[in-house]
Amino acid sequence: MIPATTTFAPTVSSLAALGIKPSKTVQHWLDLVAKLRDIAEQDRQTPATIEDEIDSVSVESADEAIAARVRRDMERQNRINIAGQMVEAACSRGMAEVRAEGDDIVGRLRPTFDKAADIVRTNAEAFDPDEDPAAVLSRGAQAAAAWTAIRDASDTLNAICRALAPLYGLQPDADAVVSNYDGDHWKRVDAQAAFDWPNNDWHALVRFGLTLRLNTPLERLQLIAATPEKTTRHETVMHAGFRAIATVRG
Structure with missing residues (x-):
């Protein structure tokens, strides 16, 4: 089955184009997914480069400057990862709600x-x-x-x-x-x-x-269930003066 992260929003959009507006519950998950993706996208923006920061680093502050940079980068990546996981969870909940209304x-x-x-x-x-x-x-x-x-x-x-x-x-x-x-x-x-x-x-x-x-x-x-199954059978027929086997619906 296609992941909910790729089906949830497009499905809601397709239904809306046909006049089926999302329920309040579905809209909640849709809004949450949009917000989480915005947060992740903001965190993906290029942080200040080393060249931008180096002028403020002194001999005495070098160690702390490195540690601070590590903390910021780790926090940023963790936020992106957590936001992605939340998007998956929200899409799954939202798609489950849409299916429940099927x-x-x-x-x-x-x-x-x-x-x-x-x-x-x-x-x-x-x-x-x-x-x-x-x-x-x-x-x-x-x-x-x-x-x-x-x-x-x-x-x-x-x-x-x-x-x-x-x-x-x-x-x-x-x-x-x-x-x-x-x-x-x-x-x-x-x-x-x-x-x-x-x-x-x-x-x-x-x-x-x-x-x-x-x-x-x-x-x-x-x-x-209301349409009984049937099978085909093979019969000998004459075609252009020759015998041939034809498939006949039973």
């Missing part, structure tokens, strides 16, 4: 997800998911508007998936973003193939006849 956050994101999903559904028949964009855009304003609408809505759906991934420690898959497969295992396989395409092909999911829905991990597991 299911509530999913619920709050559903209206945004549903609105974008509806835009994809409304424009899904305007062109094929694998059609070349240039060919679509060349067909006129209506086709271009549909292509742009699906692209922009897909960007929103992708942003939601990216923001939610750190909450549960796993990348969203097709099970996380559809309502059901009607108990059809192969429909589930095809849906996952579409979801794994670059940038997630929401258009293809809709054209497969699936209803998009943002699910919590528990709802995702329930969807998986």
